[in-house]
Amino acid sequence: MDKHAIAFPALTLAAALAAGGALAAPPDWSKVPAKKFTVFYPGVSPVEWIMNGVEHSGAKGLRKGETCTSCHQEEADNLVIGQKMVSGEKIEPKPIKGKVAAFPVNVQAANDGTHLYLRFSWKQPPGGGPKMDADNQVKLAFMLAEDGIMAQDAKGKEVDMSKAGGCWATCHDDLRTMPNAKDDKKTKYIKTAGKFYDLVQWASKANKGSDGMVADKRVMDNGKALVEAKGENKGGEWSVVFTRKLSGGGEGDLALASGKTYNFGFAIHDDYTNGRFHHVSLGYTLGIDTKADLSANK
Numbered sequence: 001m002d003k004h005a006i007a008f009p010a011l012t013l014a015a016a017l018a019a020g021g022a023l024a025a026p027p028d029w030s031k032v033p034a035k036k037f038t039v040f041y042p043g044v045s046p047v048e049w050i051m052n053g054v055e056h057s058g059a060k061g062l063r064k065g066e067t068c069t070s071c072h073q074e075e076a077d078n079l080v081i082g083q084k085m086v087s088g089e090k091i092e093p094k095p096i097k098g099k100v101a102a103f104p105v106n107v108q109a110a111n112d113g114t115h116l117y118l119r120f121s122w123k124q125p126p127g128g129g130p131k132m133d134a135d136n137q138v139k140l141a142f143m144l145a146e147d148g149i150m151a152q153d154a155k156g157k158e159v160d161m162s163k164a165g166g167c168w169a170t171c172h173d174d175l176r177t178m179p180n181a182k183d184d185k186k187t188k189y190i191k192t193a194g195k196f197y198d199l200v201q202w203a204s205k206a207n208k209g210s211d212g213m214v215a216d217k218r219v220m221d222n223g224k225a226l227v228e229a230k231g232e233n234k235g236g237e238w239s240v241v242f243t244r245k246l247s248g249g250g251e252g253d254l255a256l257a258s259g260k261t262y263n264f265g266f267a268i269h270d271d272y273t274n275g276r277f278h279h280v281s282l283g284y285t286l287g288i289d290t291k292a293d294l295s296a297n298k
Contacts, residue, residue, distance in 0.1 A: 024115045024227050024243050032108045032119075035294050038076035039268055039279035040102035043085030043092035046173040047161060051153040063157050068165045069282045076282060079104065093179055096129035096277065103279065105268070109296035111288060115227065116246055116256060116296055118142065120266070121239040127271030134272060140231070140240050141201035142266035143167045143214070144254050144286065149195045162197070166265030166283020170197055170214045177275030187218035198254040202229040202240050209242065213252025224250030246288070258289040 045056075050068075053059040058071050075081035082102045088095030108119040120140055133139070149162035149169045161169035170188040173180045190197065196215040200223070202208070209229025212220035225248045231240035248255040256262065264286035269278045284293035 024112070026117050026119070026241055026243060027110045027112075029108055029119055032110050034106040034108045034121075036104050037107055037266075037281050037284065037294075038079060038081065038102050038104055039266070039281050040076065040082030041086040041092075041099060042082065042276075042278075042280050043090065044173075044179060044276070045085070045091055045168075046171045046175070046178065047151045047165075047168050048173045049091065050161075050165065050168055051151055051159065053153065059153060062159045062161075062164050063153065066164070067283065068168070069284065072282060076102070082279075096273075098126055098128035099271070100125045105266075105281075107266075107294055109286065109294050111246060111258075111296045111298055113258075113298060114246060116242075116244045116288070118242045118244070118296075119239060121237060122268070124233065124236045124238060125270060129271055129273065129277075131272035132274035132277065133269065135205045136203045136269070137272055138204040138231075138238060139201060139269040140266065141199060141269075142242075142264065143170070143200075144198040144256075145196070145263045146254065147263065149190050149192045149197070151191075162195075162263045162283075164283065166263060166281065167197065167267070168283070170218075171276075175276070177277070188214050189217050190214060196252050196254075198223070198225075198248075198252055200226055200229070200242060200244065202231055202242065204231060207231060211250070211253070215252070219252070222251045223253045224248075225253040256288050261285045261287040261290060261292045264294060 051059050079102045084090035085092045086099050086101040103125045105122040110117045145162040147163045150158045151161035151169050152158050169190050176184045176186050196213045199212045199214055201210045209226050210220040211223030211226035225245045227243040229242045246256045264284050265281050267278045267280040287295045
């Protein structure tokens with residue numbers, strides 16, 4: 001058995017049948033290739049800032065069809081991304097002492113024709129900041145979306161941000177914990193009617209997941225696709241495994257099909273942080289039995 005695999009409770013055959021069929025079991029992770037992604041500290045960089053060509057030179061490239069990764073992947077690969085933000089030099093009025101700018105995360109993906117399995121593993125980075133969420137040392141969330149979630153610049157030019165920038169279409173300058181926030185309960189949202197991000201989050205205290213979505217607001221408990229989310233810390237290394245039905249089934253559950261790709265991004269709230277004080281990935285693609293930035297093959 002892979003030494004990093006998470007042990008799941010054994011159930012009797014009768015219990016399995018009563019639950020409606022065979023139990024989902026994660027793959028042998030030692031046989032699943034890992035892809036390294038970097039998560040970085042974004043500071044105050046809501047989508048309004050991303051689309052502002054005066055403050056963010058990349059806005060021009062986005063309007064031409066470029067992606068965030070096309071400009072920033074080299075920085076991410078070299079772990080230099082996020083340094084100006086975490087230090088307070090740029091777009092961060094409240095820097096946290098001791099917080100790292102970026103750290104690598106190994107991500108593995110597989111499917112068995114019925115379930116998607118995702119495993120995230122990383123070394124615990126330095127910390128020491130205030131305990132914003134005293135109950136949870138770590139939270140990990142990922143989002144999935146199809147193309148077509150739009151963001152608009154000051155001149156009304158629209159960009160497909162779900163395709164170009166991962167989860168950034170959900171982050172706005174009026175959200176709670178943002179400097180311009182007027183409502184401390186306002187959550188992530190998108191402005192494209194009829195579209196949504198499928199959101200799944202794991203929290204360390206309860207060691208379980210929440211299955212939700214982001215549309216005109218964020219909700220954390222309407223999904224039915226998540227089967228299980230479990231994590232652990234062994235010797236300073238975290239690992240979190242998600243098991244999710246490919247078929248979806250609930251409001252905000254994106255149905256995943258073999259041969260297709262989906263927009264994918266994830267975030268880690270490390271060191272008891274909350275709100276915008278997280279580390280985030282750039283936007284990538286997840287493929288089901290097909291080539292992508294991260295491929296979940298059978």
